[in-house]
Amino acid sequence: DSMNYQQGLITEDHCPLTVPVRFQPLTDTYLVDPRPFARGKFATVRRCKHKETGVDYAAKCIRKRRRAADVRHEIMHEIFILKLSENSPRIIRLYEVYETSTEVILVLEMAAGGELQRVLEDHEEISEKEAARIMRQILEGVAFLHERNIAHLDIKPQNLLLTNTFPTCDIKLCDFGISRLISKGIELREILGTPDYVSPEILHYEPISLATDMWSIGVLAYVLLSGHTPFGGETKQETFWNVTSGTLEFPEDLFGGVSKDAKDFIQSLLIMEPNERMTAKECLHHSWIKSFCDKEDPQRDIPNIRLSTTNEFNAEVSVVSVEVA
Ligand code: ADP
Ligand code: MG
Numbered sequence: 001d002s003m004n005y006q007q008g009l010i011t012e013d014h015c016p017l018t019v020p021v022r023f024q025p026l027t028d029t030y031l032v033d034p035r036p037f038a039r040g041k042f043a044t045v046r047r048c049k050h051k052e053t054g055v056d057y058a059a060k061c062i063r064k065r066r067r068a069a070d071v072r073h074e075i076m077h078e079i080f081i082l083k084l085s086e087n088s089p090r091i092i093r094l095y096e097v098y099e100t101s102t103e104v105i106l107v108l109e110m111a112a113g114g115e116l117q118r119v120l121e122d123h124e125e126i127s128e129k130e131a132a133r134i135m136r137q138i139l140e141g142v143a144f145l146h147e148r149n150i151a152h153l154d155i156k157p158q159n160l161l162l163t164n165t166f167p168t169c170d171i172k173l174c175d176f177g178i179s180r181l182i183s184k185g186i187e188l189r190e191i192l193g194t195p196d197y198v199s200p201e202i203l204h205y206e207p208i209s210l211a212t213d214m215w216s217i218g219v220l221a222y223v224l225l226s227g228h229t230p231f232g233g234e235t236k237q238e239t240f241w242n243v244t245s246g247t248l249e250f251p252e253d254l255f256g257g258v259s260k261d262a263k264d265f266i267q268s269l270l271i272m273e274p275n276e277r278m279t280a281k282e283c284l285h286h287s288w289i290k291s292f293c294d295k296e297d298p299q300r301d302i303p304n305i306r307l308s309t310t311n312e313f314n315a316e317v318s319v320v321s322v323e324v325a
Contacts, residue, residue, distance in 0.1 A: 008151075008180030008188045008208075009077040010084075017083050022098045026105055032059060040175075042066055047110065057095060060106040074177075075104045081150060081176040082106070090141030092161060092174040113162025113169045120157055120223065123166070128262060130167055131224040132292030135217070136284065141173040142217065143280035146210045149182045153208065155216040156197045157223070182210055195239045196229045200272050203240055211274035217283065218269025225262055226254040230270065246272050261288040 004011050012018070026032055031051060036044035043062045050057065064072050082094035093109035116134070119126070126134075138160060145152055152159075152173065159175040178192045188208045193199075199215035202208065222230045230249075231242035248270050250263050265288040268278045283289060 004073055004077075005183070006186060008182065008186070009073060010080040010181050011073070011076070012080075014181075015080045015084065017080065019079055019083050019097055021104075022096060023100075024098075025100075026059060026098045026107075030057070030059070030107070036061075040177075042071075043177075048107070056110045056112075058108045058110045060108055061103045062106070063103055065102070072104065078176045078179070079104075079106065081145075081179055082108075084148065084150075085144065088141060088144040089170070090137055090144060090172055092172045108174070109172075111161030111163055111172060111174070113164045113166060115158050116160040116162065116171065117157035119162070119166045120227065125227070126224055128225065128259060129292050131221070131262075132289055134171055134224060135221055136289050136293050137171040138173065138220070139217065139280050139283045139289070141171075142213055143284060145173075145179075146213070146280050149210070150176075150179055151182050151208060151210050152176065152179050152213050154178050154193055154197075155213055155220060156194050157220070180208065182208070195236050196232050198240075198243060199274070200244050200246070201274055203244055209274055210279070211277045214269050214277040214279065214283075215274075217280075218266050218277075221262070221266050221269070225258050225266075228254055230266075259288065259292075261286075261291060264288065 001011050001013055005013075026048065029051060030048035032048040033046045036046050038045040043060050046059045046061065048057050048059045049055070062075050062078075064070060064075065079094065079097055082092070085091040086093055092111060094106055095109065096107040098105040098107070138155070142152065142155070154175055154177065155173075159173065161172050161174050162169040163172065164170075180188055180190075182188065189205050190208060191202060191205065193202055193216075197216040197219045199212045201212060219230060222228075231239055233239040233242050248267065250258070250266075255263065265283070265286050268286070269283075271277050278286065
């Protein structure tokens, strides 16, 4: 457990929740599509329909062994984060967990609108108003996580899901596969993420922090407003070079019609020094987000579950059993 803690992984020790794991076959309760509709590196995602209610869910089936190593504890970490986030309307909801001899299966709320990536591919242009609304919802999700000292570390259009077809939809964060708990006094250094969205500190093998996500948020805003990535090169190597070079440009042909406020927003995030970047809360108060968004869907009151971020292994942990609805 101490090992996990050093690596920023949540264990039962600092999560006051227990998640029931079911060992009966998923097919007892759900009609499961044989073909996955999406696939990641270690997971396949299948549509499944609850036999009694007829409601559709997304079953994320994750292999427990990768490269001959047991990673069940990493999957449990992902489950704990989803469980801790169940009261945030901006984070995909986890309903049930199943386990087989080879896989752990997360039964998730189905995001019927698919990935934000699809919207970028299908639309030549997204209005600034739409972009600001999307960014605001993402920032609400990220602010929720950051209040709990969780860094997502893989914010990109493939991990942002739409509840419905664009633009009459809400956005939810998914994929906590490489997220980490950021603790005081523990330095996390790892190489992870996706080239176009990765921050300079990750590439420099410097400590990871909540600000690491804010860099990705800056890249995302740039992409939504221009349809182009700010640092994308011909090769991975070239992209890494561009990220660490510290040059950010807003070419006139891409940003001619974009407001000064929007460019200022991006510029206040794509800063080499992590501590100088805006926080998620500050972003929500930035004039670009404020002026382009209607007053709409105020967030519900969210009960707080706080994680221990100090090294208190022997502290008493109140284990509250919560039935997954
Ligand atoms: P990985 O760790 O393999 O990237 P993800 O959680 O990102 O796993 O899932 C892979 C893909 O599956 C996502 O990019 C998305 O397209 C799809 N997906 C995952 N969860 C859902 C969901 N709840 N609703 C709809 N699509 C989903
Ligand atoms: Mg993913």
